[in-house]
Amino acid sequence: MTADFCFDIWLDPENTPLHQAVEEDLERFFIACFADFPHIRLFGADPYDYDAPFNRLYLALMSRGKAYCTQHWQYAATPSQLHRCFFSAVGHSNKFLRDPDDGDPTRHNA
Secondary structure: OOOOOOOHHHHOOOOHHHHHHHHHHHHHHHHHHHOOOOOEEOOOOOOOOOOOHHHHHHHHHHHHHHHHHHHHHOOOOOHHHHHHHHHHHHHHOOOEEOOOOOOOOOOOOO
């Protein structure tokens, strides 16, 4: 098995318009994918529960996002780009619910 380290952003780092366009489109792709699911509860006290629906969704959509970039842009996105676009899409989507006890110390119980 060989590793594929031919990511476009590494091969052509100066082409920022292309990288930004791909990342913006990838975020829209993830938001569109979220529409296929009912509201998704974000992880609670144990973010490392790999069987939690959110964590399973993350793994599945990372694979779909990579394939989307390859098919529609002929672009090899880095894992970091996929991750960043996914969580940016989560932040802009209304499909996610947070548990009251999600371990976030900045949230105040009303």
